[in-house]
Amino acid sequence: MTLTEKIKLKALELGFVKVGITTADDFHDYIDKLMSRKNYEFLIDKGEKSSIIMGSKPKSVAKEAKSIISIIYSYSHIDFPEKLIDKVGRAYQARCYIPKADNINGARLHS
Numbered sequence: 001m002t003l004t005e006k007i008k009l010k011a012l013e014l015g016f017v018k019v020g021i022t023t024a025d026d027f028h029d030y031i032d033k034l035m036s037r038k039n040y041e042f043l044i045d046k047g048e049k050s051s052i053i054m055g056s057k058p059k060s061v062a063k064e065a066k067s068i069i070s071i072i073y074s075y076s077h078i079d080f081p082e083k084l085i086d087k088v089g090r091a092y093q094a095r096c097y098i099p100k101a102d103n104i105n106g107a108r109l110h111s
Helices: 003-013 028-036
Strands: 018-023 067-072
Touching (some): 003 067
16 A cells, blocks of 8 residues: 555545645646736735745745645534524534544544
8 A cells, every 4th residue: 555545544534535645846827827817916916925825835835845635624414503604614613623532633543
């Protein structure tokens, strides 16, 4: 089993519903699209130091990065109070910011 397969399997075991892995190369298409949009100047007017531009150049944030791992957690299985859905974010209601009881540093323990 490759390292990529192990990472994806582990993420799924931890409860994430999707896992993606890509290179840490610059996102040139994203940068080009962003630069071509009108009314986005306020996001990119700081040039190369803009956080939105730096975010599209992963190695400007983590020089030795080789890959980026993206994981998705689904809130669809959680019942939220109907009266709160349009007032309080689902991530907050799901308390996703609090590690589960069987987690240490965000990694689920297995017996």
